[in-house]
Amino acid sequence: MATEQELQSLFNTLDTNQDGKVSINELFLSPGLSAIISAETGVSSPQELIATHGNEDGSITFEQLKRVVQETGNLN
Numbered sequence: 001m002a003t004e005q006e007l008q009s010l011f012n013t014l015d016t017n018q019d020g021k022v023s024i025n026e027l028f029l030s031p032g033l034s035a036i037i038s039a040e041t042g043v044s045s046p047q048e049l050i051a052t053h054g055n056e057d058g059s060i061t062f063e064q065l066k067r068v069v070q071e072t073g074n075l076n
Contacts, residue, residue: 001040001074001075001076002040002069002074002075002076003075003076004066004075004076007040007062007065007066007069007075008062010033010036010037011062011065013030013033014026014027014030014033014034014037016029020061020062021055021057021059021060021061022059022060022061022065023057023058023059024046024047024050024058024059025058027046027049027050028046034046037049037065040069040072040074041053041065041068041069041072041074042072042074043068049068053065053067053068
């Protein structure tokens with residue numbers, strides 16, 4: 001379980017170009033952080049996360065990610 005602040009910090013770390021979105025490429029560049037995201041969202045792979053909950057451009061915003069984590073009951 002993560003707090004919103006911890007989730008935001010993780011998101012900011014993944015968002016290497018600081019555009020407010022985490023792309024599939026950014027997720028693949030940090031496999032350890034991707035594993036944490038997978039654990040918190042219950043989604044098995046970055047591709048599934050983006051395809052199911054992300055944008056058509058192959059990215060996910062913090063609000064989208066937060067919603068997924070909330071739906072799985074992993075947000076304090």
